[in-house]
Amino acid sequence: DADVTQTPRNRITKTGKRIMLECSQTKGHDRMYWYRQDPGLGLRLIYYSFDVKDINKGEISDGYSVSRQAQAKFSLSLESAIPNQTALYFCATSDLRGWEVSDTQYFGPGTRLTVL
Amino acid sequence: GQQLNQSPQSMFIQEGEDVSMNCTSSSIFNTWLWYKQDPGEGPVLLIALYKAGELTSNGRLTAQFGITRKDSFLNISASIPSDVGIYFCAGQPNFGNEKLTFGTGTRLTIIP
Numbered sequence: 001d002a003d004v005t006q007t008p009r010n011r012i013t014k015t016g017k018r019i020m021l022e023c024s025q026t027k028g029h030d031r032m033y034w035y036r037q038d039p040g041l042g043l044r045l046i047y048y049s050f051d052v053k054d055i056n057k058g059e060i061s062d063g064y065s066v067s068r069q070a071q072a073k074f075s076l077s078l079e080s081a082i083p084n085q086t087a088l089y090f091c092a093t094s095d096l097r098g099w100e101v102s103d104t105q106y107f108g109p110g111t112r113l114t115v116l
Numbered sequence: 117g118q119q120l121n122q123s124p125q126s127m128f129i130q131e132g133e134d135v136s137m138n139c140t141s142s143s144i145f146n147t148w149l150w151y152k153q154d155p156g157e158g159p160v161l162l163i164a165l166y167k168a169g170e171l172t173s174n175g176r177l178t179a180q181f182g183i184t185r186k187d188s189f190l191n192i193s194a195s196i197p198s199d200v201g202i203y204f205c206a207g208q209p210n211f212g213n214e215k216l217t218f219g220t221g222t223r224l225t226i227i228p
Contacts, residue, residue, distance in 0.1 A: 043218040058215070092158075
């Protein structure tokens, strides 16, 4: 079984709809992240969470919100989807390594979101 | 946001050839990671580097943490068809709780 799972894998929706993307992990990691990937732009961080009570904005958080329901679950919401949010969305997890913060991240399989 | 300079952007090689790619940054990093992404999938961690000068191998892949802490290199020896994909470098600055910065990727294509 995969350590980091994302649902749905594909989603087509219309402008103005509310969309939620789910991420679950069985790695026991404290840290979870949401990224979006656009062609030629690599991975850009949307939100991240270092534990259940911690939520932080990334570089492109506008138009998105997140919820960390439990250590293993981190969901991303688009309150009112717009076409330029069409992208691949990835969830990732990481853990502390000894006394250093080493952000070796493990990614889920991604959600392909299309907003018409 | 800041991104690493990764080169080349794309490579077209024949099966059996060796591959080299690199990442450079204007900032110091204390962790360098190399990922591979297959079409339609998430990035998969290949190699993690934690010390300047470190040289680490994973099968036919070898990565090095540059001694200046501002660059890293990935080499693939004797390429095979399953090496096709996009390779990303990622770095973490020299402070705790800083997030990863990703390169823009190197797309590797193997010519039959």
